[in-house]
Amino acid sequence: MASSAALDHGLSAFAEHRWTDAFNALTEADGEGELGGANLERLSTAALLLGREDLGVDYATRAHEAFLDAGDAAGAARSAAWIGMYLLGQGDLARSGGWLARANRIAESGHGAESVAGLLRIPAGLGALYAGDAETAARAFDEAFAIGDRLRDRDAMALAHLGLGQARIMLGQTDDGLSLLDEVMVAITAGEVSPITSGIVYCSVIGSCHLAFDVRRALEWTIALDRWCGARPDMVMFSGQCQAHRAELYRLHGAWADALESARVAADRVRHGDWTGAWGAWYQQAEVHRLRGEIDAAEKAYLRAAESGYPPQPGLALLRLAQGNARLARSMIRQAAEEADPATRRQWLPAAAEIELAAGDVEAARRAADEMTEGMPRDAKPLLRAVTALCDGAVRLAEGNPRGALSSLRTAWACWQELEAPYEAARCRVLTARAWRALGDEASTSMELDAARAAFLELGAAPDVAAVDALSRRGPSAAVGPLTPREVEIVRLVAAGKSNRAVAGELYLSEKTVERHLSNIFSKLGITSRTAATAYAYEHALV
Structure with missing residues (x-):
């Protein structure tokens, strides 16, 4: 048997979320005597949270074998299911399928393993969700929750509600989906589920809030995730994704230097083992570089984001547009939008409209704008109202309807102001200036361009400053004396x-x-x- 002193210390540290201490003590205990399945599971969890992925999977495999040796079918099925889901998240489909098949076989054999049935419905729901089949995913998650609820498996219930909320958002049932995500967060903040399930839910809920254009919810849960990670300073897993979410919010609110710093911290956490933050870490860096006009740095960061397996869109298409290649930008955004699920596609439509306008295809831009508008609820979140109105205003302007454009742009500007998003608000002012110019009002044109230019200067958006100068029919003015x-x-x-x-x-x-x-x-x-x-x-x- 393992040393009781080391084991007791490891179990105490694990309960207190001191992952390094737990890992070291449980490793010591394992060296002095074989740990049982439950404690090997704890050691696996500590290793994974510390970013030691290979060790984590190895210990989980040993836990599975220990459960089998002890005749604990439920434990063996549970550990096999978790290994399968972990590998599924990494995109290792072959090994994931093997482990999930083993878990199902054990569960179907009886001997008490039926208690894992709810957890085993989760991968089917995830597969349908990743394939864009939200209706099938919703049915699978409904079944998983019902089984988990009957058997009081809180991890299965939390993951099922998470998946069901995401599926409903994909189906356009945004408020119902967000309500489910709020409900599952209650269980997480109450500490009712395991650490890894908690991290999965935190990060997935924040991502879903962004997909639903609910930036205020995203901010609320990002703050909560930040606190959760901060209380576990040695935790690597999920910490990178937390920093990437922070970077996205900083960027929206115009704190670009802070966004870049958070994204760089996220990339560092990825290097230490948090693969979950890889896409966001590099994509958010790329976005800041693109907006600043740092083309080479943006290019490199977008390509690093692509290495995570997720497309770096719509940012990369917008970078191609900034490089003067509207045809390639249009081809990229069209292909990406066609392959995306409905919620992601809606996220990309504003960029698609912008690119279509730059390519001179006003009709295609109008289709994108109309798709944004269709089905938008009357009580839509400010971010959704903002991007929809901005898109519509830009298209109306291209259609030769400056008066109609002004109406949409006023709505967009008010929403961006409410969201405290200075870059997007300034973009509204540029379009508003173009509308006033089309109506022959040069005084209003100059006022809007001057305000936009000042905002772009403060942000460091060099390409936009140059564009405003071109619209103003003047070169950039030098600062007078020591003044900015x-x-x-x-x-x-x-x-x-x-x-x-x-x-x-x-x-x-x-x-x-x-x-x-x-x-x-x-x-x-x-x-x-x-x-x-x-x-x-x-x-x-x-x-």
Whole structure:
């Protein structure tokens, strides 16, 4: 038998989620005497959570064999099912199929293994879900939940509700799907399920919230996942995916440097064993590089994302568009959209419309915009309303309907402002400027372009700054003296007699941000008053 001191220490550390201590102590106990199936399962879990994948699968295999030797059919079927599902998640279909077949054979033999029946329905649901057959997946997950509920298998119940929620979102039953995801999260936060199931649910729920355009739910559960990972600092598995989710939210909210840093941390966690975060780690880096105009860096990051087995779309198609290859961009996005499930396809439609417009196919862009609009619920989430209205506004403008475009773009801009998404809000302003120009209103055109340019400058969106300059029919203006372009804008408005509140309103900043900028301006210019700032503005022809 294993050393009781080492085993007791390992079990205590495992219960307290101290994975490194648990792994070391249980490994010591295993070296001093053969561990039983249940404790080998714990050792496997600790190894997997620490990113030691090969050891984790080896210990799970030993646990399976120990259960068989002990005549514990339920334990043997359960461990075989988990190995099969783990390998399925990695895309190792041959080995996964073998283990799942073994688990089913043991379960069907009786001897108490029927208790694993609910868990064994999960892979069938996942297979249908990955194949885009949401109806078949929903039926499989329904069966899994019913069996798990009857047998009180909380892991099976949690995974079944997760899969059912995802299937309903794919079927367009977004609110029902999100309600199921909220329900399963209650079980997770209450600590009712195993650690690996908890991590799977956390990360999958956040991804599903993004698919459903529910950015506020995604933020709420990302914060919860961050806390969960933070309470387990030595955990590798799921920590990379957590950082990738953070990067996506940072990018949306205009904190691009923070997004890049989180994505790089995610990539580091992937290198240490969290393969679940591979796609997001590289895709989010690529997106920031693309928006900044760092083409080579974006190209490399998109290709690294593709190595995970998931397509780096729609970002890679948009990169091809930025490189001037509209034909290739259109071919890529069309193929990707045709192969995607309905929820993912809807995510890609705005990019598809943008690319079709750039390629000169207004009719195809209109079809994409209409597909976005069709079936959109009246109480759609702000993000869905924002992308749909922006897409419709861009197409209306291309169709020669600037007045109609303005209506859609106002809706889009208001939603992006509500979501605190400065880059997308600035893109709305550029399209709005083009609509005003088509209507002959150059004053409104200039106002919108100036506001958009200031936002793009602050974000570091160099390609968009250049595009605005081209629309403004001027070259980029140099900063005056020591002042940044944003500080020049503020000095101009102060010289025009505007209060901090008025400046904040016109530039869509907070009053505190304006105060900070003014403090920097005074320090740079060696002045102490708004009057002196006004004099500086006139002396340097800023007004």
